[in-house]
Amino acid sequence: MSIDTAPTANATALDATNAAATRRDILHRLLMTLGPILIALVIAGCILLAVGVDPLAYYGFVLEKGLFSPLGIQQTLTRMAPLLFLAAGLIVAFRAGMWNLGGDGQFLLGAVTAAAGAPVFVQIMPSWLALTCAFLIAMAVAMIWSLVPALLRAYQGVNEIITTLMMTFLGTSLANVLVKLVFRDPSTTVPQTRTLPVEDRLPRLFDTTITSGLLLGLAAIIIVHLVMTRTAFGLKLRIVGANPRAAVHAGLGVSGLTVAVFAISAGLAGLAGAVDIIGVQGNVRADWNPAYGLAVIPAVFLARMNGFAAIGFVFLLSVLSIGGESAARRLGVPNHFTLVLVSIVLIVLALAEYFDHRYNQSRRA
């Protein structure tokens, strides 16, 4: 990436070897990612063969529709926007050692409030202000929703895995109730919210169908990465994550930080919902739950909670899901195969990472 900037004219020998090391490191990382993906594709291919589908044709479609066709790549990049926000939220929580498994509930509540708010706001204020307001209330609602698990964890020591899981079930149902009863569009027969007109949605990038939400998502995840790695606030959160007791001894306000972490994490999940609605869907139908949150969790882990690596994994996830959807339609394979494919990729990547770690350790010893 930035190899050519490192060694300058007066570079010492040390710098040169460093550059070579980074180059080897990047190559190594690339191999360690692509190798397992290939293995996973072979395993998933065997499953396809077993049910009588030509795996090569399937993968051909996935690649063509997810990556190489102009329309496909645009859809893939569009799909990335909410996933990036979710990943950013998870990075904050996981680095601070907190398991926010409630992303889907926060996502849906954010989506529903944005869907309810945006069509109203655009009628009374300029479009950019309306969308900003929709984003803000989606974020605020998701933050408020995360207060219960946050306070329980911060002041009662209640395990957040259980509370966030509960809140995600509650949130999913509540989102449905809101769509069906409160925010329902009276002019349609199917229960859904009012639809945001296409011209009022987030602007498209250049002459493509890619929503500008992608840029917002990229900005969010990069800012989160920099805050977590470069600022005092991020350092505090990482200390809390590494050793909460030591953090108390170091004089950090752990309770306050815990609440802050939940608020940021949930707020980003709420923004993910908003960006999907305002950028792509335009409305929320009843019982809509894409369950992005669950799929992003392992991806963030595999990226070792590194923002830049997470972008890569989110891209991969996006290609697989968009490509898989098209391939499924063409070849008569149910869309569910994408889930199988993603899970095999995740497991093989996790295994590869483990063996790589093991190998490095034994070489050092």
Place this chain on the structure above:
Amino acid sequence: MTGLFSEVFLSALLFGAVTAAIPLLLAGLGEQMSEKAGVLNIGIEGMMLAGAYLGFVGAFYSGSLWLGFLTGAAGGVAVALIMALLCVRIGLNQIVIGIALTLGLEGLTALLHHFQFSRSYPRLPAADATVIPLLSDIPVIGPAFFKHHLIVYLAVALVFAMGYLYRRTQLGLNLQAAGDKPAALDVAGIDVIRTRTIAVLTTGALAGLGGAYLANVGAGLFIPFITNGAGFLGIVLAMLARGRPIWVLFGALLFGVCLSLTTAMQVAGINIPTDIIQMLPFLAVMIMLVLFGRRASLPAALGIPYERGAR
């Protein structure tokens, strides 16, 4: 409204509650065992789905419900085997693998069902109930609690068997130690890995059985994603029960009543969106957590892979 509280309605409601509670009970008991041994089993939803699918297929082709339960349990064990290998032996992150397994099994069972039955959803004949004499004659409660398939009574008996196992046997103590202080168990000469593997495989068998019950007795058919979060409810039940099987039973019944209420309200034609009623059990849990949360405790080494000699 008076129709709501008729004897028939109440007993149907309670009957439904028991039927809905059994899969949760089995999943919760299984999860409890994993958690005791220090493994947070997020893949339990996947194990239940494997059990539901294979249990249904087994019963469908053999015509025997019992064989279905057996294949269902085997399906759960098969998924648990992957979990045990990856998370206990190799020590990969339990949450990553658990979620990956759940996603994968959701897809795989839906896929297999599609290729086997296409868009049709064949039904199994209704399970025959074992009627307990005398007790089943009690009004309301009798038909609700004492006219179920034999496996329901076995599942309830299991609650007490597990209680005995945890408190009175060496294996029970080993399990507890594997979750609280695995290093101490190791020093005592007992294989932590093996203890945890036993726990995870048992979890798989119970979750698979729960899934098979859900498909074969509860619904009488298999539809993709049939578990609908039952596995996650099992995790919650296990965490709330704080290591005591009897509390898993009470929790499962509470959830069962709420789930049954959903169906009953629909049948009675009451016009509340089902989503509101579906929120009841989760709301109940959250209220309990707010009230008693401070006292909830989990094994010290939960979620941490054990590696010999590592600090």
